[in-house]
Amino acid sequence: MSSGETSYRERKVISIGTVSELTGLSVRQIRYYEERKLVLPHRTNKGTRKYSFTDVERLMEIANHREDGVQTAEILKEMRKKEQRELNKAGLKKQMLRGQINAQFQRGRP
């Protein structure tokens, strides 16, 4: 709604080999987590996967959960819940901001 330019954190520019080094996961594991919908890399014209730093962080979280023996289906559910909580939080902030702006108008001080 404001910038237009995606931030560095979310730009999908990292290839799978680099992601493997960054996360310590094998290329096979990274592809498998995509199959299970845990990460959604961008695909270039020629079909190669590109990841963002956000994806890398997400993969590290997944790695931690897997180490604890959590199955991919569970991890997926957890992450979806978490995202929902974050959306709510963002929505709440927006509401409060709107409230403040309205209050300003009421007092006749735009």
Add this chain to the structure above:
Amino acid sequence: MSSGETSYRERKVISIGTVSELTGLSVRQIRYYEERKLVLPHRTNKGTRKYSFTDVERLMEIANHREDGVQTAEILKEMRKKEQRELNKAGLKKQMLRGQINAQFQRGRP
């Protein structure tokens, strides 16, 4: 001095093909600018180049200068001057901060 973790902006994780797409420069051009010391990518064990977003921005600046017919040697000088100015600025900030902290101590309110 504080974090230890490099920020996303400076992490060298982007390969040359992607940089080419991001900047609109040819791979040949990007390699040539390295030869002329205008950009300094990281080299992996196997010798492939990895760039940061900062490098990408720098390359776009280079592209602009080249469009204006500026030679690489000139661009290099300009960029070095600019960096020097930025280091000075950072140094000045640090000095001022130190001054403020000292002032607090003088008043006996640490």
Add this chain to the structure above:
DNA sequence: CGTGTAAGGAATTCTGACACG
């Protein structure tokens, strides 16, 4: 000086599959 291109080789990535468990 700055950039394109063909050359030959090494390393990457992709998919679908079999293996183990």
Add this chain to the structure above:
DNA sequence: CGTGTAAGGAATTCTGACACG
């Protein structure tokens, strides 16, 4: 279920060199 691996092919990257200007 989650991961390794060999298979075959396509695309990437690297270097040194010749070309043009």
